Amino acid sequence: MKKFKYLLLRRATQLLLLVLYFGANAYGWHILEGTFGSSVLFGVIPLADPYTTLQVLATGFVLGTDVLLGAAIITLFYFVVGGRAFCSWVCPINMVTDLANWLRRRLKLDKEEVNYRFLKRSARYWIMVLGLIVSAVVGVAAFEVLSPITIMQRGIIFGFGAGIAVVVAIFLFDLFGVKNGWCGHLCPLGATYSLIGQKSLIRVKHDHEACTNCMECKIVCPENQVLWMVNKESVSVTDGECTNCGRCIDVCGDNALEFSIRSFATRKQSKGVKNETNG
Amino acid sequence: MAKNSDNNRRKFMATTLQSVGLTALGGLLWSGYSDEAKASPLVLRPPAALPEDDFLKACIKCGLCAEACRNRDSNKDRDGNPRPSTLQMAKGGEHKLIGTPFFVPTDVPCYMCDDIPCVPVCPSGALDEASVTNEKGELDINMARMGLAVVHKESCVAFWGLQCDACYRACPLLDEAITLEYHKNERTGKHAFLLPVVHSDVCTGCGLCEKACVTEEPAIFVLPVEYATGKAGTHYVKGWDTQDQNRLKDAKEIHTVTERSEKEAADYLNMEVEY
Incomplete structure (x- = not known):
């Protein structure tokens, strides 16, 4: 069971949130209403997605204070717990891409992985900026027009319609196209949360002494560039692209990885080493 | 050594140019799609919705209005379960901007609730509460223009x-x-x-x-x-309406010159219609 601790916790969180959102519409619950774009917690506390908020602001519309306050609350929350915790603990698309990734490993499709020249992991940051520009030019929140995240969430709450096609497309893209293609390369929401979580407190910490270099963590990690320290030294994962999913902790048979509170004392040192190893 | 750095620089320039170029390509496709996706003129929006262009900018697609519409007390059937709501959220394939609220009168019309539950819940301001608030500060659904x-x-x-x-x-x-x-x-x-x-x-x-x-x-x-x-x-002024006449008070004189036609009256009557 230990091997699936965080995986099960994440699925439980994701499903619980979807049930709460679904119930808000279907049964009139006042626990968590709305969608990820903008929600209301307990009928009082506003929540809003930072990137969605930025898109609406980019169109030139002066947003209501509820959304601005909500975006501030969410930004602060993920600033503390790790920005991309949204991706692995909340986002419903994560279940789709995780399934695609699992199938990929099962079908052994990874052996044919290609180094895509035009699809680097940095593409998402370009897309993030581009989304704001397009929002400003067209006068509509541009990513929301095609975001599989809210399309899937609204699909679950209000019914899918043909919107299910977007979710299937993401699944096929991640399974047969690019490994970690959507979440790891394209998603501008994930990119935004990566930036928000740069300095987050909760971090995975690697214990070099305990590690036996089995590399299971790197196989299972959806952003394995953040695990550069495995087999090298005992430091925390400080990269904002880490989703704090805890899969590496689950699969580690040596207890060499564990969540911890970020240690700011070792940060500067580890950054220096990171640059060296990259260079 | 110098040649190597020259190559590196060239490679860097080429990669940057490629990234910028591909971003521009993406931007064109994305803009084109978004612009088409929002072009759905004959959609009825919830009460107090801003004019369509502003509404499409402002709506954050959270669905709070549709949820309030569905779960309002006046929408219960005999067993206390909610009936289908007036407001629906646009799905893929419905040819409306996805995730925006709308209603179709032949499905479920708007029942014009006195307390307008769908409007105050809007967090973004896409539904403008002020536009359905009367001088006494009360919500007044009769002011809605859906x-x-x-x-x-x-x-x-x-x-x-x-x-x-x-x-x-x-x-x-x-x-x-x-x-x-x-x-x-x-x-x-x-x-x-x-x-x-x-x-x-x-x-x-x-x-x-x-x-x-x-x-x-x-x-x-x-x-x-x-x-x-x-x-x-605005150039039509109702001469029989003193209110409308008042518009002329502040009107400034405008000189327009229409060139005198060279044609005879008979020519004018006999000529073909010009488009």
Whole structure:
């Protein structure tokens, strides 16, 4: 069971949130209403997605204070717990891409992985900026027009319609196209949360002494560039692209990885080493 | 060494150029798709919605309005379960901007709740509470302008001389938004036409008339206000209306010169129509 601790916790969180959102519409619950774009917690506390908020602001519309306050609350929350915790603990698309990734490993499709020249992991940051520009030019929140995240969430709450096609497309893209293609390369929401979580407190910490270099963590990690320290030294994962999913902790048979509170004392040192190893 | 760094620089420049170029390509495709995706003019929005262009900018697609509509107390069936709501959230394939709220009167019209539950919950301001708040500071659904009902007189059986006042009776603003005009039926010589006439200064566009209409396809239907109205232009001043006359008080003199036509009056009468 230990091997699936965080995986099960994440699925439980994701499903619980979807049930709460679904119930808000279907049964009139006042626990968590709305969608990820903008929600209301307990009928009082506003929540809003930072990137969605930025898109609406980019169109030139002066947003209501509820959304601005909500975006501030969410930004602060993920600033503390790790920005991309949204991706692995909340986002419903994560279940789709995780399934695609699992199938990929099962079908052994990874052996044919290609180094895509035009699809680097940095593409998402370009897309993030581009989304704001397009929002400003067209006068509509541009990513929301095609975001599989809210399309899937609204699909679950209000019914899918043909919107299910977007979710299937993401699944096929991640399974047969690019490994970690959507979440790891394209998603501008994930990119935004990566930036928000740069300095987050909760971090995975690697214990070099305990590690036996089995590399299971790197196989299972959806952003394995953040695990550069495995087999090298005992430091925390400080990269904002880490989703704090805890899969590496689950699969580690040596207890060499564990969540911890970020240690700011070792940060500067580890950054220096990171640059060296990259260079 | 120098050559190596030169190569590196060239490679860096090429990669940067590629990234910028691909981003521009993506931007064009994305803009084109988004622009088409939001082009769905004949959509009826919730009460107090901003004009469509602003609404599409502002709506954050959270669905709080639709949830409030569905779960309002007045929307319970006999067992206390919510009925289908007026407001729906646009899904893929419905050819409306995905995730935005709308309603279709022939499915479920707007029942014009006194407390307008859908509007105050809007967090973004896409539904503008001020536009349905009267001078006393109370919510007033009669101020909503979701659309405007239009009568197609050729398919409206009342215009055939049949007695039908389904829309007139369904209207929540009975005898205000729709009135019946009486005309003599010259065909029979002894009956009356009872013709529905919509008054745009009162009609909220709730769609109850469209839902109630008895014809196969509704002969009275709600269109977005901007598609159901014309505009005379400010240069028309009603000489019989002192209010309208006041507009002339601050008017500045404008000199326009129209060149004198070279043609004779006879030429003008005989010439073809110019488009």
